[in-house]
Each structure stands twice: as structure tokens, then as C-alpha cells.
Amino acid sequence: MNLSIVGSGYVGTTVAACFADLGHDVVNIDIDESVVETINAGDAPIHEEGLAELIAAHAGPEGTGRLRATTDYDAVLDTDVTFLCLPTPQNDDGSIDLSVMEAGASQLGATLANKLDWHTVVVKSTVVPGSTADTITPILERESGKTAGEDFGIGMNPEFLREGTAVHDFLNPDKVVLGADDDRALADMRDVFEALIAAAAAPVVETDTRTAEMIKYANNAFLAAKISLINDIGNICKALxxxxxxxxxxxxxxxxxxxxxxxxxxxxxxxxxxxxxxxxxxxxxxxxxxxxxxxxxxxxxxxxxxxxxxxxxxxxxxxxxxxxxxxxxxxxxxxxxxxxxxxxxxxxxxxxxxxxxxxxxxxxxxxxxxxxxxxxxxxxxxxxxxxxxxxxxxxxxxxxxxxxxxxxxxxxxxxxxxxxxxxxxxxxxxxxxxxxxxxx
Ligand SMILES: NC(=O)c1ccc[n+]([C@@H]2O[C@H](COP(=O)([O-])OP(=O)(O)OC[C@H]3O[C@@H](n4cnc5c(N)ncnc54)[C@H](O)[C@@H]3O)[C@@H](O)[C@H]2O)c1
Ligand SMILES: O=c1ccn([C@@H]2O[C@H](COP(=O)(O)OP(=O)(O)O[C@H]3O[C@H](CO)[C@@H](O)[C@H](O)[C@H]3O)[C@@H](O)[C@H]2O)c(=O)[nH]1
The missing domain is CATH 3.40.50.720 (NAD(P)-binding Rossmann-like Domain)
Incomplete structure (x- = not known):
């Protein structure tokens, strides 16, 4: 399939390079020109084991040509599915800051206005339940003049990779969560992940976007709390x-x-x-x-x-x-x-x-x-x-x-x-x- 990945940081670059390796044609879209140049030169913009090799294999001068990067959102028009891998930082009060997602969705929506056929947009960033349906989808509809579920599909696919082992984790997931609010988007996501799921024999969880969003937070909250619990127990151990x-x-x-x-x-x-x-x-x-x-x-x-x-x-x-x-x-x-x-x-x-x-x-x-x-x-x-x-x-x-x-x-x-x-x-x-x- 032809995939566009918006945002080329730890997640976007890893996902793009791995999807290219699994046989898809992938374009990374990022506002940072140095990131784009680095990928197009066949190098990794971040330090992740195995990533530089994958980028060299698919984007470098000797590569397969299945991976490239650009600052131009129009690259989306030649693709079937777009993954949003933009940052979701926190506001001062701890709440999620969706402003970068909103800006990215706005640019993507304006681009989709010129897309003649069906397109599926998948949110891969970590966003609080309701963000995909209540914030991102309306922006895409407003900017594209199209209707979600009729003209384009919406999915949510949380990412569980860890930094330091990002490539390994993406290619060997414990589970793949496919959240979608319409059947066609779900079918597209199944197609994108088919090779990965087969290679990794990974269990698949199919659900709606809101639940997919919550699964990601529950996963991280559980792991963080597990470490805090062992730290609490560790402090008790030290005292005793x-x-x-x-x-x-x-x-x-x-x-x-x-x-x-x-x-x-x-x-x-x-x-x-x-x-x-x-x-x-x-x-x-x-x-x-x-x-x-x-x-x-x-x-x-x-x-x-x-x-x-x-x-x-x-x-x-x-x-x-x-x-x-x-x-x-x-x-x-x-x-x-x-x-x-x-x-x-x-x-x-x-x-x-x-x-x-x-x-x-x-x-x-x-x-x-x-x-x-x-x-x-x-x-x-x-x-x-x-x-x-x-x-x-x-x-x-x-x-x-x-x-x-x-x-x-x-x-x-x-x-x-x-x-x-x-x-x-x-x-x-x-x-x-x-x-x-x-x-x-
Ligand atoms: N880092 C991880 O290990 C990890 C793992 C799972 C999920 N996540 C989630 O994935 C999301 C992305 O995280 P990350 O660590 O990859 O972020 P990051 O900060 O490493 O990368 C984000 C990229 O987006 C680019 N960008 C910013 N605005 C843009 C725009 N309007 N259009 C195109 N590109 C734009 C930036 O230049 C940057 O290269 C977050 O929601 C994060 O919580 C991260
Ligand atoms: O037993 C442990 C394990 C981890 N840590 C610390 O916990 C933090 C997070 O570590 P890790 O989870 O390995 O790295 P991340 O790359 O932050 O990955 C977490 O966050 C990602 C982003 O959401 C998720 O995708 C991953 O599943 C989740 O593990 C680090 O400071 C570690 O030093 C400990 O203190 N003790």
C-alpha cells in the first residue's frame, strides 16, 4: 500500500522505516527540513538501534526507494492511508495539549480537499479518549469539506514501542490495537498491518477509536504505577x-x-x-x-x-x-x-x-x-x-x-x-x- 506518515520523530520515523521494510511504499512528512534531508540521505534523524540500517536500505542512494521524506503535505495525495504521529505534549496543568495535532489535522484536511478517492486517516499519537472523534475528525471534515465515514475513514492505532528498542518493539508487538469508527477504515488498517501481524503472530484487538485511545493510557498508567509500586516497596525494603x-x-x-x-x-x-x-x-x-x-x-x-x-x-x-x-x-x-x-x-x-x-x-x-x-x-x-x-x-x-x-x-x-x-x-x-x- 501507499502510506504517508505525518511527523517523523521517534514514532513516525520508526513506523515509516518498518512499514517500508514490510513492503509498503512510504513517505514521511515533517515540517523540519533537517529531518527530511537526513532521511532522504539514507540516515536516521534519531538514535535507535537498527533504524539507520532500515533507512539506508529503503531511502538511501542504494536503497529500494520504498521510503522518502518531504515537507510537502501534497505527498498525501499519492497515498491510501495517512498515520498522524505528531507530538501530544502536556499543558502546564498536566492536561493534554492537542495544538500540534490540530495544526497537523488542519494541514492534512486542506490537502484531502484535493483527494479524489477514499482515504483513511489513522491517529497514532497518544491522545485522550474522545480526541480522535471529537477534535481531530471535525477539523479534517471542516478543512476538507468532506464527511468522515462517507468520503474518508478515521482510525486510531496506539503505539506501544519503547525508545531504545523501537524497531524491535514495532516489528514484534505484544498486540496490535485497531480502533475505527467505520468499517472501511478498519478494513484499510487490517490491510496495512496484515504483513506485520502475520510475521509477528501478534494478537489483534479491534475496537472503536475511543476505546483504542483509552487502552494506550491504561497500558502506560499500569506500567508507570507498577514501577512506582516497586519503588514504594523498595523504599520500605531500604528502611527495613x-x-x-x-x-x-x-x-x-x-x-x-x-x-x-x-x-x-x-x-x-x-x-x-x-x-x-x-x-x-x-x-x-x-x-x-x-x-x-x-x-x-x-x-x-x-x-x-x-x-x-x-x-x-x-x-x-x-x-x-x-x-x-x-x-x-x-x-x-x-x-x-x-x-x-x-x-x-x-x-x-x-x-x-x-x-x-x-x-x-x-x-x-x-x-x-x-x-x-x-x-x-x-x-x-x-x-x-x-x-x-x-x-x-x-x-x-x-x-x-x-x-x-x-x-x-x-x-x-x-x-x-x-x-x-x-x-x-x-x-x-x-x-x-x-x-x-x-x-x-
Ligand atoms: N516516543 C515514544 O517512544 C512513543 C511511543 C508511543 C507513542 N508515542 C506517542 O507518539 C506521538 C509522537 O511522539 P514522538 O516521540 O514520535 O514525537 P517527536 O517529538 O519525536 O516527533 C514529532 C515530529 O513531528 C514533527 N512535526 C511537528 N509539527 C508538525 C506538523 N504540523 N506537520 C508535520 N510534522 C510536524 C516534528 O518536527 C517532529 O519531527 C506522541 O503522541 C507520543 O505520546 C511516543
Ligand atoms: O523496571 C523498570 C522499567 C522502567 N523504568 C523506567 O521507566 C521509564 C520508561 O521506560 P520504558 O517504558 O522502557 O521506556 P519508554 O520508551 O518511555 O516506553 C514507554 O512509553 C512508551 C510511550 O508511550 C510506550 O509506547 C511504551 O510501551 C512504554 O514502555 C524509564 O525512565 C526507565 O528507566 C524503571 O524505572 N524500572
Whole structure:
């Protein structure tokens, strides 16, 4: 099929490259010319394992030609189905900000006015229940002069990929959710996903757009709350002198609990969990329900970075005149999780800001996120290796569980005072360093 993907960020680029690999002809539409140029040169605009290879294979000079990118919405006219993969950030009060979706729907609708045959528009962005039917569809109808369900179809297909493993996750989904409010849109979505569903043997959930939207929030809210619950239990373990990881390994053996997402520590960040949990809380409150569990999940998560810094401060107070004030602190990891350069809502941000507020000088190291970090934190010196960050530091905190940190050993000997507070259970406790884990 001929597909257009509007928005070429983490989701749009991954989805486009994977659909091209599955045999579709795909065009990415983005307002950012540098993103468009990068894809057309056969390169990946973001850091995701396996993505650069797929883009080179299909958009590069030697590629199949099944993938290209443009800033021109008219590219939609040569396609059968358009996926909207635009950002859905949060307003200051936590509610969803649909303005980018509205702008994209407006441009798409104006373009569809010139489309002679049927077209299906699929919302892939995470949007609160009702957004597709009540906000996006009316804009498409207004701008195109056409009627949804008669002249064009509307679908909602939430995306569950994780950053760092985006290509793998998209090609190997636990489920594919196809939400549609008309049969023809559903049939188009089935056609688009046929090859993927067959290759991955993925279960398919067919439903209406409103339920599809809620499934996405329920999924993220459940996972975020699961991490907050293990962090709450981890904090209890720490207070009672128990290793939370041993406990998590044991409870994870119960199929009803499951072994994944039980790593306690400095908490959840990223571009999705923080904004999505707040957005669904806000939508629930607007509908008259205050969700106690999700409020608590956010509260526990907000407290973990401060707990990490307080632990570090206690050690520095014990080892150094002035404690944190004037200390050089090495921050290991900046990305919100390993495998990505994304720093949106990374736990590194509150940790660094708290340390700086207490008078610390920060030297940070991350294998891929350092170039992106100045967009989120100021007055940080970036080291080009963990060893360089640790050299001469008065203390270190671990914020991201990059594999390479597990191999650190004699690098700690070069610290002025070898204090290591680990927020991710990645450093091994060893002789010669003062080591403390956040929940163990
Ligand atoms: N990042 C993830 O892991 C992930 C996973 C699942 C779902 N989601 C959801 O998918 C959506 C997209 O997230 P993302 O992380 O890919 O966003 P992103 O910020 O990485 O990318 C968005 C892209 O849209 C482009 N854009 C902005 N306005 C545009 C317009 N009017 N027309 C065309 N392009 C425009 C931007 O230039 C950017 O390249 C969000 O709703 C998010 O919640 C994200
Ligand atoms: O046991 C765990 C697992 C994760 N995390 C943290 O949780 C955050 C989110 O991690 P992860 O879910 O792996 O990454 P995301 O890329 O944010 O993916 C989530 O958000 C996406 C966007 O909605 C969804 O598509 C995915 O299904 C969902 O997992 C990160 O800060 C992790 O460090 C923990 O603290 N402990």
C-alpha cells in the first residue's frame, strides 16, 4: 500500500522505516527540513538501534526507494492511508495539549480537499479518549469539506514501542490495537498491518477509536504505577534493611505479577509516562473522578530523585567539610533510559538541579545523550568517558543503567573520595568504594 506518515520523530520515523521494510511504499512528512534531508540521505534523524540500517536500505542512494521524506503535505495525495504521529505534549496543568495535532489535522484536511478517492486517516499519537472523534475528525471534515465515514475513514492505532528498542518493539508487538469508527477504515488498517501481524503472530484487538485511545493510557498508567509500586516497596525494603531486588526477583516469579518493570530506583522518566499519566489524571478529573492510585504513582516518582540526592548528601557530609556544597559530583548517565539520546523528563534533570542548588559542581557522562543535555540542564561539564567524569570527583551518582557502567572498576580509584550512590542497580558493590543503592 501507499502510506504517508505525518511527523517523523521517534514514532513516525520508526513506523515509516518498518512499514517500508514490510513492503509498503512510504513517505514521511515533517515540517523540519533537517529531518527530511537526513532521511532522504539514507540516515536516521534519531538514535535507535537498527533504524539507520532500515533507512539506508529503503531511502538511501542504494536503497529500494520504498521510503522518502518531504515537507510537502501534497505527498498525501499519492497515498491510501495517512498515520498522524505528531507530538501530544502536556499543558502546564498536566492536561493534554492537542495544538500540534490540530495544526497537523488542519494541514492534512486542506490537502484531502484535493483527494479524489477514499482515504483513511489513522491517529497514532497518544491522545485522550474522545480526541480522535471529537477534535481531530471535525477539523479534517471542516478543512476538507468532506464527511468522515462517507468520503474518508478515521482510525486510531496506539503505539506501544519503547525508545531504545523501537524497531524491535514495532516489528514484534505484544498486540496490535485497531480502533475505527467505520468499517472501511478498519478494513484499510487490517490491510496495512496484515504483513506485520502475520510475521509477528501478534494478537489483534479491534475496537472503536475511543476505546483504542483509552487502552494506550491504561497500558502506560499500569506500567508507570507498577514501577512506582516497586519503588514504594523498595523504599520500605531500604528502611527495613532488605534488598528490594531479591524481593522483586521472587515476586516476579508469580505469573500474576510478572518479572518485567520491577526494577526499583530513581523512577520513571521519558517522553511518555510522565505526560501520559498526568494527561489521563487530568482527563479523569475533568470528567469528575480523581484517580487516587495514579496520583500516588506520580507522587512516589517525584520523590525518588530527591531521595537519591539526600543519600549522596549524607555520605558527603560524613566524608567532606561542607558536604555537597563545593563538591564535584560525577553524574553517570543523562538519558531517561539506556539505548537512547532522549532526555525528555530524564531523572538526571531533577538530580542535577538539586545537586546544583546545594552548591555542587557537576561533571556528567553519557555515551550518547551529552549533545542533547544542554537543552535540559545548565552549567554542566561533559566528560567523554565515565573514567574522565570520575577522575577527581568527590562523589558519583548513577542515573541511567547503561551497560558500560557495570564494567567500571579501577576507574573509581581516581576519585577524590570514592562515594557512589546508585539509582539503577548497575554498579557492583566492591571493596575500596563507599557504595549505596537507592533501594538495596
Ligand atoms: N516516543 C515514544 O517512544 C512513543 C511511543 C508511543 C507513542 N508515542 C506517542 O507518539 C506521538 C509522537 O511522539 P514522538 O516521540 O514520535 O514525537 P517527536 O517529538 O519525536 O516527533 C514529532 C515530529 O513531528 C514533527 N512535526 C511537528 N509539527 C508538525 C506538523 N504540523 N506537520 C508535520 N510534522 C510536524 C516534528 O518536527 C517532529 O519531527 C506522541 O503522541 C507520543 O505520546 C511516543
Ligand atoms: O523496571 C523498570 C522499567 C522502567 N523504568 C523506567 O521507566 C521509564 C520508561 O521506560 P520504558 O517504558 O522502557 O521506556 P519508554 O520508551 O518511555 O516506553 C514507554 O512509553 C512508551 C510511550 O508511550 C510506550 O509506547 C511504551 O510501551 C512504554 O514502555 C524509564 O525512565 C526507565 O528507566 C524503571 O524505572 N524500572
Amino acid at each position: 534493611g532488605v534488598d528490594a531486588y531479591e524481593v522483586a526477583d521472587a515476586i516476579g516469579l508469580d505469573d500474576r505479577i510478572g518479572a518485567q518493570f520491577l526494577q526499583s530506583g530513581v523512577g520513571w522518566g521519558g517522553s511518555c509516562f510522565p505526560k501520559d499519566v498526568r494527561a489521563i489524571i487530568s482527563a479523569a478529573q475533568a470528567a469528575g473522578y480523581d484517580p487516587a492510585m495514579l496520583n500516588a504513582a506520580v507522587e512516589v516518582n517525584d520523590r525518588q530523585p530527591a531521595r537519591l540526592v539526600a543519600m549522596l548528601a549524607d555520605h558527603l557530609d560524613a566524608h567532606r567539610d561542607g558536604g555537597v556544597d563545593g563538591a564535584i559530583v560525577a553524574v553517570l548517565g543523562l538519558a531517561f533510559k539506556p539505548g537512547t539520546d532522549d532526555m525528555r523528563n530524564s531523572r538526571a534533570i531533577p538530580v542535577i538541579k538539586d545537586l546544583q542548588a546545594r552548591g555542587a559542581t557537576i561533571i556528567a557522562y553519557d555515551p550518547v545523550a551529552a549533545d542533547n543535555a544542554p537543552n535540559y540542564v545548565d552549567d554542566v561539564t561533559y566528560a567523554d568517558s565515565a573514567a574522565a567524569a570520575l577522575d577527581g570527583a568527590d562523589a558519583a551518582v548513577v542515573v541511567t543503567d547503561w551497560d558500560e557502567f557495570a564494567a567500571l572498576d579501577e576507574e573509581f580509584d581516581a576519585m577524590a573520595t570514592p562515594i557512589v550512590v546508585d539509582g539503577r542497580r548497575i554498579i557492583e558493590r566492591r571493596d575500596g568504594i563507599t557504595y549505596e543503592g537507592l533501594t538495596w
